[in-house]
Amino acid sequence: MECKRCLSLLGEYKDGELDTETTSMLKSHLEACPLCLAELRSINALSEIIASVKSPPVPDGFEDNVIRAMSKSAPRFSFIPSFMPVFFHRPVMALSALALLLAGGFFYSRQNSPPEESYAQLLISDAELRDFDGEVMDIFYGDI
Amino acid sequence: MEEKEFVERLKRGDENAYREFMALYKDAVYRIIYSFSGMASEIDDIAQDVFIAVFRKIHKFRLDSSLSTWLYRVTINKCKDYLRKRRTATVELNDSIISPRPDIPERLLNEARGKALLATLSAKFRSVVILREIEGMSYDDIARTLKIPLGRVKIMLFRARKQMKEAALNGM
Numbered sequence: 081m082e083c084k085r086c087l088s089l090l091g092e093y094k095d096g097e098l099d100t101e102t103t104s105m106l107k108s109h110l111e112a113c114p115l116c117l118a119e120l121r122s123i124n125a126l127s128e129i130i131a132s133v134k135s136p137p138v139p140d141g142f143e144d145n146v147i148r149a150m151s152k153s154a155p156r157f158s159f160i161p162s163f164m165p166v167f168f169h170r171p172v173m174a175l176s177a178l179a180l181l182l183a184g185g186f187f188y189s190r191q192n193s194p195p196e197e198s199y200a201q202l203l204i205s206d207a208e209l210r211d212f213d214g215e216v217m218d219i220f221y222g223d224i
Numbered sequence: 225m226e227e228k229e230f231v232e233r234l235k236r237g238d239e240n241a242y243r244e245f246m247a248l249y250k251d252a253v254y255r256i257i258y259s260f261s262g263m264a265s266e267i268d269d270i271a272q273d274v275f276i277a278v279f280r281k282i283h284k285f286r287l288d289s290s291l292s293t294w295l296y297r298v299t300i301n302k303c304k305d306y307l308r309k310r311r312t313a314t315v316e317l318n319d320s321i322i323s324p325r326p327d328i329p330e331r332l333l334n335e336a337r338g339k340a341l342l343a344t345l346s347a348k349f350r351s352v353v354i355l356r357e358i359e360g361m362s363y364d365d366i367a368r369t370l371k372i373p374l375g376r377v378k379i380m381l382f383r384a385r386k387q388m389k390e391a392a393l394n395g396m
């Protein structure tokens with residue numbers, strides 16, 4: 081295996097994503113090539129540094145808070161009578177309640193429609209993909 | 225537990241199922257939010273939002289992906305929404321760049337470096353790095369979570385690592 085190929089695969093090697101054949105080819109290259117081995121060490125070190133980012137602990141009662149927040153903001157229509165003017169005649173009241181329900185339902189469904197989950201912005205263009213090999217060359221061979 | 229059965233319980237609004245689900249995943253959700261935003265101050269709110277969004281939309285969930293994959297996707301989207309609203313977050317992250325000082329334990333120093341390095345990445349690269357390096361996901365799972373092709377996961381990780389390495393060499 082050439083250095084260029086080895087260097088482009090080191091991340092996948094470290095992540096255990098290579099098939100056995102490629103892994104053993106890469107391993108034997110690493111035994112003979114201090115340059116690639118040094119690069120592997122730096123990838124490992126980087127990985128260790130990122131993995132050391134630890135979040136603060138989840139507070140006690142987190143589940144309770146979520147359940148409470150959900151029941152607070154859930155669409156519950158029992159609130160409607162409480163602010164309906166008492167002098168409304170029943171049919172009017174029923175109609176208004178229906179209108180409110182519809183409006184509320186509409187609002188609710190809009191408010192809760194899923195956010196844009198398309199990861200279109202994550203996509204790398206085909207042109208970028210084509211550049212990839214060239215880039216690997218530049219990264220590792222630019223200053224050799 | 226059978227995932228299908230569990231999803232059914234969530235769809236029925238079974239409060240115990242909600243609690244079990246949160247108990248199982250809250251740590252991961254916190255880790256992702258924190259490493260994404262670098263800030264402790266609003267994790268609680270974002271994490272709450274994540275679970276509420278998942279429970280509210282559970283009726284739309286189909287078993288063609290796993291529940292955890294879906295949860296991670298929602299979490300990352302919430303983080304991105306949040307950062308979009310608060311562009312200053314990255315500035316705060318960059319403040320944590322520190323030079324070695326003997327009174328800071330190595331662990332904390334590494335953590336500060338880790339946050340600073342993550343902050344150098346765009347949101348899309350950061351997502352991939354966090355799922356890989358902090359959550360230990362396989363490339364396949366990352367691809368499923370972010371709905372991107374496997375090849376792109378490889379390229380994005382490669383580039384993100386290259387970028388972080390350069391940042392590290394430039395004194396981070």
Ligand SMILES: [Zn+2]
Binds near residue numbers: 086117
């Ligand atoms: Zn080599």
